[in-house]
Amino acid sequence: MSMASELHVLAVDDSIVDRVVISRLLRSCKFRVTTVDSGKRALEVLSLDRSVHMIITDYCMPEMTGYDLLKRVKESAELRDIPVVIMSSENSPTRIRRCLDEGAEDFLIKPVRPSDVSRLCSRAIMR
Amino acid sequence: MSIRGEEQSSDQSLNESLLLLLQKDVGFAMWSNALREPCFCDSWIKLLSLVNAYMFPSEQSNMRKLSSRGCSVGYLDEQFCQVEDLQDEASPNFTEEVVTLFFKDSARLMSNIEQALEKHPRDFSRWDAYMQQLKGSCSSIGASRMKSECMSFRDYCGQGNVEGCMRSFQKVKREHAVLRQKLEAYFQLLRQAGPAGAASRPVM
Numbered sequence: 392m393s394m395a396s397e398l399h400v401l402a403v404d405d406s407i408v409d410r411v412v413i414s415r416l417l418r419s420c421k422f423r424v425t426t427v428d429s430g431k432r433a434l435e436v437l438s439l440d441r442s443v444h445m446i447i448t449d450y451c452m453p454e455m456t457g458y459d460l461l462k463r464v465k466e467s468a469e470l471r472d473i474p475v476v477i478m479s480s481e482n483s484p485t486r487i488r489r490c491l492d493e494g495a496e497d498f499l500i501k502p503v504r505p506s507d508v509s510r511l512c513s514r515a516i517m518r
Numbered sequence: 519m520s521i522r523g524e525e526q527s528s529d530q531s532l533n534e535s536l537l538l539l540l541q542k543d544v545g546f547a548m549w550s551n552a553l554r555e556p557c558f559c560d561s562w563i564k565l566l567s568l569v570n571a572y573m574f575p576s577e578q579s580n581m582r583k584l585s586s587r588g589c590s591v592g593y594l595d596e597q598f599c600q601v602e603d604l605q606d607e608a609s610p611n612f613t614e615e616v617v618t619l620f621f622k623d624s625a626r627l628m629s630n631i632e633q634a635l636e637k638h639p640r641d642f643s644r645w646d647a648y649m650q651q652l653k654g655s656c657s658s659i660g661a662s663r664m665k666s667e668c669m670s671f672r673d674y675c676g677q678g679n680v681e682g683c684m685r686s687f688q689k690v691k692r693e694h695a696v697l698r699q700k701l702e703a704y705f706q707l708l709r710q711a712g713p714a715g716a717a718s719r720p721v722m
Contacts, residue, residue, distance in 0.1 A: 408620050408655045415604045415612060451650065480654050502597050502658050505604075 430455030597660030
């Protein structure tokens, strides 16, 4: 069973405010955190760094959405086992279903709460 | 709530008022109403000093939450308290850093919207996309009134209502300016009140 402090989370969000807040939330749960501002950058990091244990990504991002990133991760033999959590400010059942059907680990409504992150932390440690 | 020591503040009436509020547990409502009165605002620094002097550090956090709400009733929601809760000894200025970042980023987003309104007439899809970003930022720091105006703008985009978009964008800008003033004042007050008391707990 891993400890939270060994777990590396890649946080993806085009909003700098959201990146800072989610990063702080994750660090408060003792995750190690890398933040990037796009799906494209996320894939670059994932290709170079095999230590990522979880991806948490915003849904609405320009060029590559969080859903697109999720699909690319799940289509990759090297990356498909990394759990992907989607965040969105829109509480759209269609969007949520679409992401979960594509293999998302969870779907969080923004603003993300400490209790949401604690839940992710507990599940990640149990893996 | 426990109160440290037996010493009385030099301003006994203010201290007694504070104790009364705490004991009756109606602090938030009374403070938020009282803060609308200019004379009470003048004593705000003194109140925060009392919080530092007379409360245990664990209680100071709750009182600061009340004070931030009191300062910005209606302008900020619970999310702002969540952000403040992320502040600790390792990140003692986290809240102010995030707020500073928000105002810098939101100014940029509003500039984008302004340009889009001018250069891309009736491009509601573009306008909406920009405003969605701004709304998201507002939501992240708990800027509830500003967020509400952002949502209004997006509703007008959905209706294809140019006039409505223009009017609500002006409101977004006004709320942004007011919120900036209030939060600048809040952080200024916090700085003047001084850091959390480092004195040891009293003998009870």
